[in-house]
């Protein structure tokens with residue numbers, strides 16, 4: 001079953017098949033076990049890299065596949081239908097760190113990182129949130145102070161997907177000074193790596209869902225970051241992060257749709273009443289909205305409002321569909337003999353990360369009142 005927009009191009013059909021075959025053969029058979037053991041399978045990064053799935057929107061010059069956004073989202077949906085934990089790795093890596101470096105990095109930074117990231121030799125991560133700055137992201141407190149040819153970073157980052165396995169972590173930190181705070185315009189973005197002195201991986205979260213995707217805290221204790229690891233302008237890091245989250249939210253919407261689709265497929269098989277349940281779900285609209293937003297992005301349009309709408313609709317659809325799936329399975333839906341309870345747990349986070357549903361509503365409302 002496929003819910004992507006039709007007709008797919010030849011390239012999209014090929015990528016979809018590649019992703020689906022890989023997901024069914026190498027991911028789906030292990031998903032339940034990885035979830036139960038909260039186990040991250042490291043070989044997946046290499047395999048995804050070999051398939052080109054870690055450089056989907058990167059130009060071929062950087063060993064990427066050079067696909068458009070819609071094609072990337074089709075592949076992501078397939079991976080998410082097999083395992084949402086693997087999908088978040090792919091989404092964060094493709095949407096946030098690689099796109100940030102491609103868009104705002106110097107030629108030297110692109111040369112240093114992008115090929116290795118596309119091949120899966122370096123995994124990317126994104127460190128914006130902090131213990132006291134989640135939805136209000138620009139209130140972050142991690143401080144960066146220039147010292148000769150380096151920046152010294154101190155602070156704590158939370159909820160970092162793959163923060164313990166990534167080799168390039170795009171980290172937002174304050175570059176303004178105490179007494180001369182500049183709010184959202186006083187933040188820089190740094191490419192940091194675990195080998196930097198003062199870098200420490202902290203608590204690994206014990207999560208309700210997405211258990212096979214490691215989520216960690218990071219602490220920086222006088223961490224010395226070479227000045228050429230600063231991305232672009234030292235005051236623009238928050239804007240870079242927000243623009244990247246416009247892409248990221250499309251990825252999370254695709255992940256949510258993959259989860260919803262999987263729940264539907266399992267339910268259809270279980271209930272044997274395809275038509276009845278098929279009529280009840282509403283994710284066709286979510287998919288159309290997502291792919292319309294992807295096309296708008298590829299046309300170079302501002303998608304801030306559009307990507308928030310796609311994420312909001314897809315994640316709420318996923319939560320609704322997976323809850324119904326558990327209901328259809330009855331008692332069996334509530335135990336681990338069937339995958340639908342995992343799908344429901346995995347769906348929940350799509351309403352939380354990369355901006356909660358409440359934040360998406362704020363972004364949409366601001367756009368309606370002309371704050372774009």
Ligand code: CAA
Pocket residue numbers: 088092126128129134135136137138139159160161184185238239242243245246304353354355356359362363372
């Ligand atoms: N594109 C470009 N610029 C943007 C932008 C965007 N999407 N969003 C904001 N900006 C710019 C604004 O234009 C503004 O610029 P000016 O100074 O020139 O006016 C500047 O950034 C500050 O913007 P705001 O005044 O809107 O900032 P704010 O502090 O009010 O915050 C917010 C806005 C939308 C609430 C934002 O804080 C937000 O999105 N919060 C949610 C955070 C989030 O999504 N976190 C995700 C964590 S990462 C994660 O989950 C990844 C993972 O591992 C899975």
